[in-house]
Every structure is written in C-alpha cells, then in structure tokens.
Amino acid sequence: MLYYLVSLFSGNVGMYRRVHSYLSLLLLLFVAGCGQAPSRPMNLEAVALSATEISLTWDASEDDSGVVTYKVYRDGEFIMYSSETTVTDSGLQPLTEYCYTVQAYDMGWLKSEESNTACATTLADTDPPSAPQNLTVTAVTSTEVSLEWDPSTDNVAVTGYNLYRDGVLILTVEETTATDTGLTPSTEYCYTVEAFDEAGNTSEPSGEVCVSTEA
Numbered sequence: 001m002l003y004y005l006v007s008l009f010s011g012n013v014g015m016y017r018r019v020h021s022y023l024s025l026l027l028l029l030f031v032a033g034c035g036q037a038p039s040r041p042m043n044l045e046a047v048a049l050s051a052t053e054i055s056l057t058w059d060a061s062e063d064d065s066g067v068v069t070y071k072v073y074r075d076g077e078f079i080m081y082s083s084e085t086t087v088t089d090s091g092l093q094p095l096t097e098y099c100y101t102v103q104a105y106d107m108g109w110l111k112s113e114e115s116n117t118a119c120a121t122t123l124a125d126t127d128p129p130s131a132p133q134n135l136t137v138t139a140v141t142s143t144e145v146s147l148e149w150d151p152s153t154d155n156v157a158v159t160g161y162n163l164y165r166d167g168v169l170i171l172t173v174e175e176t177t178a179t180d181t182g183l184t185p186s187t188e189y190c191y192t193v194e195a196f197d198e199a200g201n202t203s204e205p206s207g208e209v210c211v212s213t214e215a
C-alpha cells in the first residue's frame with residue numbers, strides 16, 4: 001500500500017490507474033453485494049423447552065450477497081446475533097411469556113424488515129434445588145446452636161432454606177446461616193436443612209449434624 005502511495009506521489013500514472021481500477025472494482029463489488037437488503041425472515045416460531053429456555057426457528061432470508069447474521073430481539077430488546085436460523089434463549093423466568101422478532105443483515109449491514117412476532121410461555125419450574133452440603137455447627141452455648149452450610153443451586157434460583165431440629169421445622173431463612181435459640185442446656189439436638197425455590201420445589205435434606213448444648 002505504501003508502495004502504491006509513493007507511486008502516486010512520484011507521478012507514476014500507470015500505477016495510479018491500476019490502483020484506481022482496483023479501488024473502483026472493490027467499490028463496485030461492495031455496492032453490488034450490498035445493494036439490496038435481505039428478505040424478511042419468515043415463519044418465526046417460538047417453543048418453550050423448559051422453565052428457563054425458549055427455542056426459536058425461522059426460514060432463512062435471501063440476499064444478493066448472502067445474509068451475514070440475524071439479530072434476535074426479545075420483547076423489543078436485542079439479545080443475540082445468530083448466523084443460524086435456530087437459537088435457544090436461556091436464563092428466562094418460569095411461567096412467563098416472551099415475544100421475539102428477528103432481522104437479517106447483509107455484509108453492508110443492510111437489514112431486512114422485522115420477522116413476524118412469535119411468543120411462547122416458559123414452563124413451570126419443577127426442578128428442586130440441590131441438597132445443601134456441609135451443614136456444620138459454628139457455635140454452641142447452653143441455649144443456642146449456630147449452623148452454616150454451603151449454598152444450593154437451582155435451575156432458576158434458590159429462594160430459601162428450611163432448618164429442621166430433630167425432624168421439626170424450626171426456621172426458614174434466606175441466607176446460609178441460622179441460629180437456633182431457647183434450647184435446654186446439656187441436651188443433644190440434631191439438625192438438617194433443605195433448600196426450596198420460588199415454585200415450592202424442595203431439595204433433598206442435607207446430611208444431619210448433632211450437637212450437645214453446654215452445661
């Protein structure tokens with residue numbers, strides 16, 4: 001390129017013409033390739049796969065130079081590019097309706113008209129959280145027992161934890177620590193904890209931990 005520029009300034013007319021022709025050809029290809037916007041993507045369909053996923057498919061657009069990508073919109077907001085005519089939108093909320101459109105783009109970034117709008121409602125969340133792990137006693141007095149455990153995971157989100165003492169539900173907390181109070185001195189208590197999500201799915205119980213209060 002530098003050579004071409006030097007040639008230009010040194011008055012090499014032949015080289016100038018060649019460069020000019022080359023650039024003109026590129027421009028011509030660019031204009032020819034991008035002159036027309038892609039056709040509108042047709043038959044967009046949305047199908048709920050799970051509580052958090054919706055799959056989308058549509059018919060490919062046509063373009064004189066080829067479609068480079070599709071832009072996918074959820075409820076009017078751009079969410080992703082796709083070179084394929086099928087995508088899966090994930091990380092959604094259960095039992096919620098989402099509506100989509102797609103638009104095709106060519107190499108000159110000319111865009112098609114928006115596709116039809118396709119809507120789907122995610123399924124109910126029926127997957128329970130994982131069982132809390134590593135339930136441990138962090139402090140003991142004559143009347144109190146403090147516990148902590150590792151957080152559970154869920155396909156949507158963990159809402160809270162139920163703490164059981166000797167099989168009886170005594171506390172519901174959002175965090176991964178709890179303190180049981182008003183206990184009798186020199187007495188053994190056994191604890192388990194379970195996680196639940198917003199849909200009311202409850203995990204398997206954690207391992208049990210037992211401890212005796214101080215005298």
Ligand SMILES: [Ca+2]
Pocket residue numbers: 033034035036037038063064065066106107110
């Ligand atoms: Ca085009």
Ligand SMILES: [Ca+2]
Pocket residue numbers: 125126127128129154155156157197199201
């Ligand atoms: Ca769940």
